[in-house]
Amino acid sequence: MTDDRHVARSLTPLHGEGLRLCAWDADSDTEAADYLRGLLDPEFVRWNTPLTPIEDLDGARASLLRKAEEAAKGTGASYRITDESDGTTLGHIGVDGIDHVFRRARVGYWVLPEARGRGVATRALRLASHWAHTELALHRLELGHALGHEASCAIAEKCGFRYEGTLRGAMFEAARHDTFRAAHLHARLATDPE
Structure with a gap:
């Protein structure tokens, strides 16, 4: 088995637009606490229902280690969004469910409350999308919300993720695994204009 911590550290950092996207470090108390804070934020909880609830630092560390395993397998890339000048954690962006045969993946993001309203998610999505289309040679990136x-709809459209339709019963309701809600599907192709 691969050393997950080594894989996470080797994830290619991305720079631009005042941001640095880098791997999360599950061994860092500060980073694990920032990750947990993002997942427990009321706005995150309002719009997302993780399959495995994460309620404490141990759960946050376990989640980050699972994400490092996905990076090792080439099926995911989870980035900590930071301020390029001072390294402050601003949020998270992931390229998940990477399918190298069909050259597609899903993207998702969240931003900490104190970083909202500054275009962080938009800038991070542009960086991660460019990386996925060029470095991973993915043809299609999907974004659901x-x-x-x-807010997520506007970010998707600003970054060239075209609205493709409404999917009925495609997501769990907030904080529930027994009720479903509709989701918007957006997508961006490598051949779409910048």
Whole structure:
């Protein structure tokens, strides 16, 4: 088995637009706490329902180690969004479910409350999308969000992720695994204009 911590550290950092995207370090108390804080944020909880609830630092570390395993397998890349000048954690962006045969993946992101309203998610999505299309040679990136999440819809459209439709019953309701809600599907192709 691969040493997950080594893989996480070897994830290619991405720079631009005042941001640095780098691997999360599950051994860092500060980073694990930032990750947990993002997942427990009421706005995150309102729009997302993780399959495995994460409620404490141990759960956050376990989640980060699973993400490092996905990076080792080439099926995912989870980045900590930081301020390029001072390294402050601003949020998270992931390229998940990477399918190298069909050259597609899903993208998702969240931003800590104190970093909202500054274009962080938009800038991070542009960086991660460019990386996925060029370095990973992925053709299609999909982005889904709960119906009604207007901020996420606007970010997707600013970054060239075209709205493709509404998927009925495609996501769990907030904080539930027994009820479903509709989601918007957006996608960006490598051949779409910048």
